[in-house]
Amino acid sequence: MTSIGTGYDLSASTYSPDGRIFQVEYANKAVENSGTAIGLKVKDGIVLAVEKLVHSKLLVPEANRRIQTIDRHIGLATAGLLADGRHLSNRARDEAASYRDVYNAPPPLSNIVDRLGLYVQAYTLYSSVRPFGISTILGSVDQNGPSLYVVEPSGVFYGYNGAAVGKGRQLAKTEIEKLKLSELSLREAVMEAARIIYVVHEDAKDKEFELEISWIGPESNNLHVHVPKDLFQEAESKAKEALETFED
Numbered sequence: 001m002t003s004i005g006t007g008y009d010l011s012a013s014t015y016s017p018d019g020r021i022f023q024v025e026y027a028n029k030a031v032e033n034s035g036t037a038i039g040l041k042v043k044d045g046i047v048l049a050v051e052k053l054v055h056s057k058l059l060v061p062e063a064n065r066r067i068q069t070i071d072r073h074i075g076l077a078t079a080g081l082l083a084d085g086r087h088l089s090n091r092a093r094d095e096a097a098s099y100r101d102v103y104n105a106p107p108p109l110s111n112i113v114d115r116l117g118l119y120v121q122a123y124t125l126y127s128s129v130r131p132f133g134i135s136t137i138l139g140s141v142d143q144n145g146p147s148l149y150v151v152e153p154s155g156v157f158y159g160y161n162g163a164a165v166g167k168g169r170q171l172a173k174t175e176i177e178k179l180k181l182s183e184l185s186l187r188e189a190v191m192e193a194a195r196i197i198y199v200v201h202e203d204a205k206d207k208e209f210e211l212e213i214s215w216i217g218p219e220s221n222n223l224h225v226h227v228p229k230d231l232f233q234e235a236e237s238k239a240k241e242a243l244e245t246f247e248d
Contacts, residue, residue: 045217
């Protein structure tokens with residue numbers, strides 16, 4: 001057997017001779033085949049945005065969301081297999097509820113991410129399960145201010161000022177790096193997030209998509225909610241204008 005995957009990719013508990021776990025790498029490929037999700041940590045809050053690819057004209061608009069609320073002050077955006085994302089969001093909700101029951105206080109995001117990372121990593125240890133084909137961006141605003149994390153299919157997690165996962169992550173990261181995130185307001189971040197998603201989508205020349213944007217900050221009373229309709233429409237129209245300029 002060779003180390004290109006033959007034989008060594010049949011189980012998540014089997015290492016290849018050069019120390020790779022192919023099942024985890026395949027899970028990352030599932031994420032790369034999904035629409036792009038980004039998270040921005042700005043001076044007064046968090047903005048999450050997702051490029052939700054529309055696979056059929058029969059789907060109900062604004063259904064099957066990829067951005068979900070974990071606790072009142074915590075939001076989650078996913079790229080990868082939708083069912084895996086829903087499972088992890090439910091797990092994160094369970095962890096948040098458990099923290100509230102024990103400590104009678106809102107759970108800090110660092111605690112939720114730590115528990116979720118351990119849970120995801122456990123699915124890389126046994127031959128009877130498979131790794132989650134999902135990368136998860138979590139953001140919150142609590143007493144320590146805004147925080148943003150990404151949990152990868154391997155279970156590893158990192159804190160970020162700006163993060164991107166999914167098919168267009170490289171271009172999205174390049175665009176995010178151009179921003180002065182610490183100086184942006186929430187509304188400015190919403191405009192930038194919409195622009196980045198449109199630029200990334202146009203670069204991939206992919207099928208139709210729906211844009212989803214949520215925020216957490218003073219504008220939402222530090223609660224995780226989708227942005228108001230009027231702001232969403234303004235952000236979308238400006239993103240389309242910026243796209244035309246980008247193409248020129």
